[in-house]
Amino acid sequence: TEHIVIAGGGLAGATAAKTLRAEGFEGRITVLCAENETPYLRPPLSKEFLLGKAAEDAVPVVPPGWYQENDVELLLKVAATAIDRGAHAVQLDSGSELHYDRLLIATGAQPRRIPVPGSEFEGVMTFRTFNDSRRLKEKLSGGGKKVVMIGSGWIGMELAAAATEYGNSVTLMGLEDVPLSIAIGPELGAYFRGLHEKRGVQFRLPASAAEVRGDDGKAQAVVTNTGEVLPADLVVMAVGVAPDTALAEAAGLDIKNGILVDSSLRSSDPDIFAAGDVANALHPFTGEHHRSEHWHNALNGGKVAAKSMLGQDAVMDVVPYFYTDQYDASMEYSGYATLAAGTEPLVRGSLEEGSFIAFWLRDSTVVAGMSVNQQRVQKPIKALISGRVTVDSERLVDTSVPLDDF
Template sequence: MMAKPTFVIVGASLAGAKAAEALRERGFDGRIVLFGDEPEPPYERPPLSKGYLMGKQDREAIFVHPSQWYTDHEIDLRLDTTVTTIDREGHAVTASGGETTGYDKLLLATGASPRRLDVPGADLDGVLYLRRVEDCERIKHTFQHSSRMVFVGGGWIGLEAAAAAREAGVQATILEPGELPLLRLLGPQVAPVFADLHREHGVDLRLTAQVTEIVNSGGGKAAGVRLADGSLIDADAVVVGIGAIPNTALAADAGLQVNKGVVVDAALRTSDPDICAAGDVANAFHPMLGKHIRVEHWANALHQPTVAARSMLGERAFYDRVPYFFTDQYDLGMEYAGYIQPGGYDHVVVRGDLGRREFIAFWLAEGRVLAGMNVNVWDVNDVIQQLVRSGGQVDRGALADPDTPLDQLVTG
């Protein structure tokens, strides 16, 4: 009698947990070993910069499954354990304690790590990053004991964390190196919406700001930020949100193809047919876009694992969902669907009122909708995704006209 196969998942993240779930749902009855380098069972990250950070969600709400679920589904969950090497020839992984685990198929869901600020004082106490649940809890604690905080970086994480600080009554300064927050993504027509939103809520937004030093209080704690123009901004703590770097070292050391992430095909298979990758670490070929993209958003971590699981089981599958993400800041809720590179569009069409922050924005190239963003307008994202997927030319006037139903503009 042949032994049942072993599938190993490295990364007890949302992606890792959903892959284990998908394998069981598809009838895999072999051994599943799920390694995580954190002490917590798999959890979702959006609450860490949204509901949980603001105290609107309980801690238990962030977890992908109750702890008992892993036992009930015979998932060998190994927490606080880092996988250090992959032996592709021997089909085995070695963990930090020296234990070796063989695999028939392997999934890498190793995620990403915050990009570190490289200036004097960046290692001082009180310089915080937001990636893991303990980071979120440290920042929540800081809200309770601080009157003023600086947020380095005006991307989604920096904006959401600053919004949470303001809701907690903390003075917030955002330091954005560009001319506007989110300018590279949203462009000059839409990006001011978020700048105005934060200013209206009392945020001190500093643009074209270059950080040169985190100032030492004299006791090894951050006391402020010095900028290139010589100005000093006092702060009780500094939150850095300047992007993330995919955790590719394990894959690279194993000789897998790595280029801005672990390179995978549309079926999420790496250059080794017995190894897949999913989530933030995967630079995946997207059939709709015709190129490789790496998307650091919740929807990828949620949906890619089902495709990876099917590939591991030898089924035919590919991942072609329209990229999607969302944000909540103050009274603004937003969904975004599609994918555009900076400057990769020729027109922005707005349906609704930018000033009231109730609108849908569309980014077009040669008459085709590449992406759409609905702000405080709901139950439209599905049809926006249909517009993006259809790839047909759309009349800009009809797109801007709120009396023209969006579903009438979907072609193909």
């Protein structure tokens, strides 16, 4: 029988396994998980789960019993260490070897750590895994701690929100002048900064960490590049991730900001595919390669890769989407950040009231739309984007004109 091996049991890998069975594949499926954890969703780790609003069993990608019921071999705490492309074999750290007919690499990404002196102290952590979230929850939940957050991107901001909600005092530093401005520009970044400042979060921007000071191996303060000493019981480095390409690189696959794949997620080896955070896929809409670090991309990538491995015509052509929740703000974003970059957003609704949509336009068409605390607007936003609909910007920001009317 045919054997499909999936290296990496995150959202992309587990979704691929699910899709293979849903599409009627009856061969053998093996999912390799480096972590000792049934594949789970990461978004709740910095939100509902961290805040104690979701239980441990609320985060698996598919119910834990699904693998056995569907005859999928789930190997926990087993990592793929090498690929022998000629022999179509994957070596495992358990010492054994698996033959594959098709291989999916869904190894995700690893959090970066800034190598400043003291970064190895107890009380300094990065944040990516279920265990990271369990540990941080335990540390934050009593409140009263001084937390220094390094990183002004989505994860840093979400963790700052959770720490604040538990009654800890948070200082957040990052390289940007305004948090999130690389992702959404200074005006909307300032909106998110305001949400945090209202609740007492202190910002140091732009600033970087020069050193972690401590005593007896335990972190006590972060020294910034300007020499300021920020007392800290806990330091979190949320400074982005690097795609986990080690396996693919050693196997000689084409790599450029992740594993280079075509729009059906096939790599430079016709029997090896890649999906999720590790894949840099050609997108038919822009004609460019995009590597996304978002949930929706891993979900769709898992589906597309599974279908492609079965020889179906599947293409990664959905409009990119992601979301964040911070305090009482629920944000959803659809679109092409690379096309939106450098253009001024148009705002429909009110930043002050915290209920609005920001649109980014190119040549009078919407290329991205971000909604905050708005219901049922993402579908029409995606339709405007994928349809390349020409819009009149005055009508677009007029809340009396329904979005379906364009």
